[in-house]
Amino acid sequence: xxxYTYPILFGVVIGTIARLVMLRTDYRQYPTYLxxxxxxxxxxxxxxxxxxxxxxxxxxxxxxxxxFLTIAASQFREVRNMERxxxxxxxxxxxxxxxxxYIEGIAVAFEGRNYLVIFTSFIATLTYLxxxxxxxxxxxxxxxxxxxxxxxxxxxxxxVDIAHHELHFEGAGLxxxxxxxxxxxxxxxxxxxxxxxxxFILTPKNFNxxxxxANLGQRQAILHDASVSLGxxxxxxxxxxxxxxxxxxxxGRIGVFILPQDKDIDKxxxxxxxxxxLENAIRMPSESKANKKGEDKG
Amino acid sequence: MKMxxxxxxxxxxxxxKIDGGAPIFLCDTQEEMEKVAANLEAIxxxxxxxxxxxxxxxxxx
Numbered sequence: 001x002x003x004y005t006y007p008i009l010f011g012v013v014i015g016t017i018a019r020l021v022m023l024r025t026d027y028r029q030y031p032t033y034l035x036x037x038x039x040x041x042x043x044x045x046x047x048x049x050x051x052x053x054x055x056x057x058x059x060x061x062x063x064x065x066x067x068f069l070t071i072a073a074s075q076f077r078e079v080r081n082m083e084r085x086x087x088x089x090x091x092x093x094x095x096x097x098x099x100x101x102y103i104e105g106i107a108v109a110f111e112g113r114n115y116l117v118i119f120t121s122f123i124a125t126l127t128y129l130x131x132x133x134x135x136x137x138x139x140x141x142x143x144x145x146x147x148x149x150x151x152x153x154x155x156x157x158x159x160v161d162i163a164h165h166e167l168h169f170e171g172a173g174l175x176x177x178x179x180x181x182x183x184x185x186x187x188x189x190x191x192x193x194x195x196x197x198x199x200f201i202l203t204p205k206n207f208n209x210x211x212x213x214a215n216l217g218q219r220q221a222i223l224h225d226a227s228v229s230l231g232x233x234x235x236x237x238x239x240x241x242x243x244x245x246x247x248x249x250x251x252g253r254i255g256v257f258i259l260p261q262d263k264d265i266d267k268x269x270x271x272x273x274x275x276x277x278l279e280n281a282i283r284m285p286s287e288s289k290a291n292k293k294g295e296d297k298g
Numbered sequence: 299m300k301m302x303x304x305x306x307x308x309x310x311x312x313x314x315k316i317d318g319g320a321p322i323f324l325c326d327t328q329e330e331m332e333k334v335a336a337n338l339e340a341i342x343x344x345x346x347x348x349x350x351x352x353x354x355x356x357x358x359x
Contacts (some may be wrong), residue, residue, distance in 0.1 A: 172348035183350035185355075186336055239359060240345045 004056045007136075009130040011055070014140045015048020015121030022113045022151060030087075030106065032199050040110070043079060047072065047114040051121030055129060075176065080111040095111065095234050096227040096243055100215020105278045116147050128294030131249065156222070157273030159209045164265050167199045167257065177201050179248050190241045193259070196233040196241075198268060200256040210252035215281035219245040222256060222275050229271045231261030243253040304358050306342045309335045311352040320355075 005087045023040055031037055049074045057065035084107040092095045120143040128136035154156065156162075163178045169190055174181045176199030184190050204210045212218060223243045227234075243258045260268060285291060303318040309323045309331050310316055323338070325331040328351070335346040335354045 182345075183347040185346040186332055186339065188332070188336060189346075237343055239342055239343055240339065 004129075006119075006133075006230045007050050007125045008056065009289040010064045010128050010133065010136060011052030011121040011125035012045070012048045014124040014136075014143075015051055015117045016019050016045050016121045017046070017118045018144065018147060019044025019113065022116070022147060022252060028067035040052050043076075043114060044079065044117050047076070048121040051118035052125045053134060054122055055125040059129065067120070071258070072114075076111050079109045079114060083107040083110045094224070095232055095236075096224050097220065097222045098222030101215065101278050101280050102221040102224065104280055108279070112150075116150065119143070120147065122226045133214040145188070153279065154277040155273060156172070156213075156275045156277060157296055160204055160213060162221055162269050162272055163201050163203070164269065165199045165201050165255075167197050169194075174257070176246075176254060176257055179246050179253070181246050181255060181257045183242050184240060190243065192233075196259050196261075197266070198260060198263060200258075202256060202267070202272070204252050206286075208286050211283035211285060212277065212281050213254050214252065214284075215278070218278050218281035219254065221281075222272060223258065225272055226256070226260065230258070230264075230268060233259040233261055305355050306358050307356040308337050308345050309338065309354040309356070315330075315353065 001166050019041060023037060023044075031040055050068060052068060054066060057063075057068075080210055083141060084103060087098065087103040088100070091099075093105065120140065123143055124136050124140045127139040168175050169184070172183045172190075174184050174190075174193060174197075179201070184193060202212060202213060223245060227243060232241075232243065241259055243256075245252050245254050256272065258268070300342075305320045307321045307323060309325060309329060310317055311325055311328070313324055316322060323334050325334055331352075331354060335356070338344075339346045339355050342356050342358065344358040346354050346356050348354055
């Protein structure tokens with residue numbers, strides 16, 4: 001026991017709790033129960049230890065100890081690779097795949113959360129050593145609030161208006177409103193699609209959103225989430241029954257065609273609205289300098 | 299080059315209108331054509347698309 005024992009213990013515990021708080025298994029069922037969780041809690045514990053130990057090291061004027069953090073960085077990059085590889089492998093066996101953009105988003109989140117743990121532990125131990133445990137607890141709570149804010153990204157309902165539209169066929173062409181989805185030849189398939197299919201139109205609320213929802217990865221994420229939450233009328237060997245999203249080139253609206261097993265319109269709207277906006281799909285054309293200059297002159 | 303899409307089979311009532319590489323299935327009636335197309339769709343894991351009332355193709359996507 002020495003003067004650093006309690007601060008280190010405190011920092012490690014706070015960091016591990018922070019990782020636990022960020023590790024929610026929800027409708028995505030990822031990470032899976034127990035085994036997947038154990039991996040991430042262990043890594044969170046390692047991250048917490050690294051963040052904590054950095055503080056006493058600096059106080060003892062062992063500045064080279066900070067190089068440990070670079071090892072941590074490469075370690076957590078490895079976590080990102082691991083998540084990406086696992087999810088990509090599994091994606092081939094999904095009836096409606098997640099898509100690479102969604103997977104990359106999840107992998108980045110896993111890496112990022114470990115850094116948040118390091119940061120939290122660092123702050124917790126630092127405040128404990130500089131002031132006392134009460135300050136440390138307050139600082140940890142502030143960190144917790146910041147983490148919560150980092151964690152929750154935007155959802156689709158903030159970007160688009162969602163409206164239900166009946167599907168219809170013009171000849172063999174399947175349409176949602178005026179957006180062409182696909183050509184279905186067999187009358188029997190057409191009947192199935194009319195019976196089980198649902199159509200939605202997502203209208204972008206502003207110009208930036210247009211390119212975001214046009215992103216193929218974002219569209220696949222919508223289909224995946226809708227299929228997970230509502231079920232999907234599909235099997236291997238029935239490629240005609242595939243949920244699809246197509247875009248109206250004139251105004252950037254997208255037509256969502258899904259084949260849910262639960263045909264509840266309000267529920268479907270809520271689920272589409274709750275789809276996360278993928279970080280990698282976000283575009284901000286309005287932030288471009290060229291755009292702004294045009295405005296000044298005009 | 300990786301082929302993204304390919305026509306796996308052509309099912310038709312009207313032989314004069316088609317010629318070429320993909321296997322062609324000639325049918326006598328609309329019902330027969332739909333039946334053949336449905337079977338081929340399941341067997342080949344492709345989607346049957348209607349180009350006209352007399353002409354279906356099975357496409358691998």
